[in-house]
Amino acid sequence: MSEPTPAQIHATVLEDGQGSRATPFTLVWYTSWLVMGVVQIAGGLIAEWSPSKALDNHWVALLIGTMVTVGTALMLWGARRVQTITTSWAVERLGAFVTAGGWAAYAIAGVWASFATPAAWLFGVASTAALLARAQTLTTREAVTRHIVGAA
């Protein structure tokens, strides 16, 4: 983790002067993804157990569902207080990367299933980008906090 720039310190302190907690909007956002992950798992399990095998590649749905569910659960847990604030950020960032992997897989599977229907895979691409941005924000925030605490 490189040293934060003065601009990053300035922006982070101004944006987040009170120690960075996830906003209610973020929590709703994560929870909706958690539900989507559970639905993916359910879909994969239904396909697995369906005698007709109407859905192919059910393992992809299971994999995506597991990644998204586990990732968002970690993000939700990290967004709450976990021991120390740095631990919270570390857990939330781990969850963000795991969830990003799930949505990236979702985007790839969407391209594979039907490239002509971009709604599905664009959602995956946008979600992955949003999660990587969130992970970057947390990384910067941690770097700035460590810098400030070290300098104080």
Next chain:
Amino acid sequence: MLTEPLIIALIVGATGISSSVGLWQYIGSRGKKPIDTATAMAAVAAQTQGMTLALVEQLQEEMAAMRTDHAATRTTLARLQHALRSHQEQWESWYRRLMLEWASVRLLATPPAPPTFQDDTPSWGDDTTT
């Protein structure tokens, strides 16, 4: 084009890479000294206070510079006003003189009408005495 093994490799690769990066960052962060919330908040508050004081100081410096500029501007303005007043006086003087000159020229240009003589002098061809 996209074949099934390629797609499977991409999906597994994406999930594997992202999970690995996440774990690597998590382990890296956990390897450092943890910072509790109160410490972080206190440090951020101190930083905010420091930034605010620095901002106030900067604003004070800028205000002092503006005050100096303002004083210089006022001096310049006073000088300009003085110059303007002087020019105005000169102009008024010149205008007054011009008006007088104009009046005199006008008087000369339109001389009074010649007097009308009651002339009873006989003409040369009208000699009645001889």
